[in-house]
Amino acid sequence: MGTRPGGVVNTRLPQQDRSRATRERLIASTIDVLASDGWAAATVSVIAERAGVSRGAAQHHFPTRESLVIATLEQTFDELTTRAADGEETLPEGPGRVEAVVTRAVEVYTGTQFKALLQVWSAAASDPALRETILPMERKFARAAHRLTMQSLAGGSTDPAVHRLVQATLDMARGLGLADTLSDDSARRKQVIATWSEVLAAALN
Template sequence: MTTVREPKQDRSRVTRQRLLEATIDCLAELGWAATTVAVVAERAGVSRGATQHHFPTREDLITAALDYMFDNRMAQARVEATALPAGEGRTEAVIVRLVEYFTGTMFKAALQVWTAAAADPALKERIVPLENKFGRVAHRTAVHLLQVDDKDPASHQLVQATMDLARGLGLADVLTDDSARRNIIIRQWATTLDSRVKRLPTTDS
């Protein structure tokens, strides 16, 4: 019987993906200090040598993991957009999704790295451009989902305030379940947003 071997390039891609996903899980569950190359490699079921072949340093591994997971999350958001209500209730549904991002595993992992970078100039130098990218792409995604005219200065600021609100609610959820208060705030902010932002003109199909 002939054994069909997976192409080397595909094996390498799968190994890399397992390492990146394991890194995010370790950061969210164990924290920055405990997320070592050895711990990630063991969780991913990959040898330390193979791990360092893909990511020579711990910082390479962690920054790549954040970038990978963020890109995946934004791609998922674009797919989820097709299920959003077209009219009434859309704004609240979008804000709920934004807040879910900031209360999820990805944000908890990023928070560990952001905190470590605040006290480590070398790490900070690597993380700041990544954070700037995250901010730009997340803002554009929110604008798209909310169907807002981002060229209107007031609407632009309101979308940014929405992102800041979602981040703050995510921080409030780190230590305790803040869901009851969070849901009230989301509904109130959705009402405010609907009354204040300038929407893009709609065209009849």
């Protein structure tokens, strides 16, 4: 958002656009606060302050922390799925393809968004209501991730062994993501991805 000559832009944005922009800022701030400060710190007022949004405006959009967290999860899962799908066209053909697909899968689990998700996940482990709410979202995302990875690695294969190898790959990616939360694990991760990809490529052939 910049300023146009002679005018203040923000207040000229149609109400609907301003409302959407506020919502986006709150969601981005939720990711940020969860990933850097953890679940306990991520209250609507802290998130609003970090977003530069008044507490009243934040509560107008999201009356409870749960509603904000759910909106954040929905958008995050959508973004991660879209990003992986958009990357489809840039995947190389030939010998480097498997490693490129595995790297893409691991990237899903090693960014700021995954660190934020992990905080929600961890809170849900002891909060049955939150768990019931996020389980179907998580399952839908897991299915999408699996479908995309299957498509990229094995086209329309219906071989159950291939299906499960792709599951194992996503489990490995999730485990690498968890290992990365305490300290930067990127050097080791790169080697593990290369080794896994070699074995996976051989198994797929």
